[in-house]
Amino acid sequence: MTDVTRTLAPSRPRLAGRLKLALCIFAFMAVVPPVAHALGEPFLIVVATRMMIFAIAALSLDLILGYGAMVSFGHAAYLGFGAYAVAILSRAGVNDLFLQLLAGIAASAVFATVTGAISLRTRGVYFIMITLAFGQMAFFFFVSFSALGGDDGVALTARSTILGMPWLQGAEGMFHTTLALLVLAFAGLYRLTLSRFGRVLTGTRESALRMQAIGFRPFPYQLTAYVIAGCLCSVAGVLLANQAIYVSPAYMSWHRSGEMIVMLVLGGVGSLTGAMGGALLTIALEEGLARFSEHWRLGFGLILVAVALFSPGGLAGLLRRLNLTRDPK
Known part of the structure; x- marks a missing residue:
């Protein structure tokens, strides 16, 4: 390990805080x-599942934006x-979740x-615009894909199976599977960033x-x-x-990429825990504010x-100032 990479390694107290x-x-x-059942609000399980799905997506974006300073406006394509x-x-009769994950990961990797090889030849605003262009190319490809509903999307007949078992059919099965994948995603990125x-x-x-000089x-x-x-973002897509039992090109629009960037801003760019917290908070605010007014985006924008203005580091920065964590990332 060089002196530079050793300097960039976080200290043990900071790791403990993370x-x-x-x-x-x-x-x-x-x-x-259990809390949702106790309150008689099973819909909370569905909302929590959606929160964790976007937490996985936010973690994937934080790897390149927070740790690599690569601002991608086409990340929702994955x-x-x-x-x-x-x-x-x-439609081809393959309903196994693991096979679908492998297919999504393979397509995303290609x-x-x-x-990426093309986009990384550019820097700054040019990188932002070229990733946006590639993302929109993928978006319009599926919009024109009439066999899968085009712009209207397509409804799925049922959720995927796991080893032939319909474990995802219920809301709780979907919840626990998503939670397990979120933990694995965080653990993998945690080790990777260290x-x-x-x-x-x-x-x-x-x-x-x-870095080139050394x-x-x-x-x-x-x-x-x-x-x-x-x-990793394709895992969230699967x-x-x-979860929605529905697929639409809207999942990969540039608006969705912007929403994921907002999640990182709220949680704290360059912090894996901040990325998760920002995603959870964003979906919670959307659901909560929408119950009070159809103009909930105005309130969200003010927040x-x-x-x-007051916490540029997002939730992670706020916690640092409150001395609840020593992690500066």
Whole structure:
């Protein structure tokens, strides 16, 4: 390990802060089903499942945006690839969740490798615009895909099976499967960001020129992170299709990519726990504010402005200032 990568490695107290906060989030989500039943509000399980699905998507985006400083406005395309993998394989009679996950990940890996290799030749606003262009290309491809409903999307006949068993048919089965995948996604990214690969990626965020000067080529690390993020986002897409029992090109529009960036802003860019918290908070605010007014976006916008003005680091920054965690990331 070089002196630079050693400097970028977080200290043990900071790591403990990350893990404690993540465990609190997982524990909070785990008690949702019994609390929902106790309150006579089973719909809360459906909302919590949706929250965790977008938490996985937010984690994937945080890897490239928070740790690699790659602002992608086409990231939702991978959400669509995962969702359409479910729709296409279901029509072919393949309903196994793991096979659908593999198909979504494979499609996303190919698309991310090709488009990432091109996009990473650019920087700044040009990178943003080219990822937006590739994302919209994928969006309009599925809009014109009349065999799968085109712009109207397509309804699924049933949710996927796991090893031939209909474990996802019930709301609680869907909830626990999503929670398990969220824990795995966080654990995998947690280890990845602490590894040598993660420290080099963080170094390229700080200064790509300096990393080149000490012998690291940023491009392979950035492209690998870009592909990993796309593959992980497709997992969220597979879950989203199963949760809604419906697939639409709207899943991969640039608006959805913008929503995922908002989740990171609310939670804290460059923080895995912040990414999860931001996604949970965003969906919770959408559901909560929508019950009071059809103009809930106005209230949500005001909250976002307040966060930008008074807590630029999002929830993670707020917790640091309250000394509830020592994690500066």
